[in-house]
Amino acid sequence: MIEEIHLFGIYLPAALFWAMLAVIITFLLRDLLVRLPLHRVLWHPALFELAIFVMIWRALVWLGDRFLPHGLIS
Numbered sequence: 396m397i398e399e400i401h402l403f404g405i406y407l408p409a410a411l412f413w414a415m416l417a418v419i420i421t422f423l424l425r426d427l428l429v430r431l432p433l434h435r436v437l438w439h440p441a442l443f444e445l446a447i448f449v450m451i452w453r454a455l456v457w458l459g460d461r462f463l464p465h466g467l468i469s
Contacts, residue, residue: 400412409459410456413452413455413456413459414452416455417448417451417452417455418448420451420455421444421447421448421451424447424451425444428443428444428447
């Protein structure tokens with residue numbers, strides 16, 4: 396069953412919540428990555444940031460499914 400979040404009377408998909416959280420974490424990590432010399436030698440930094448976002452999003456979904464009770468979000 397697809398998980399949903401009930402927020403102020405509106406049902407939103409749980410993936411949207413996890414994606415928003417992943418965007419916030421990615422923006423925080425982006426500032427750190429720009430300061431590192433690794434960011435300068437990347438061929439395409441935007442693709443690297445997109446890959447980091449996808450990995451963080453997947454990790455958050457996995458952690459949410461693994462450790463949160465299933466009735467908490469839906």
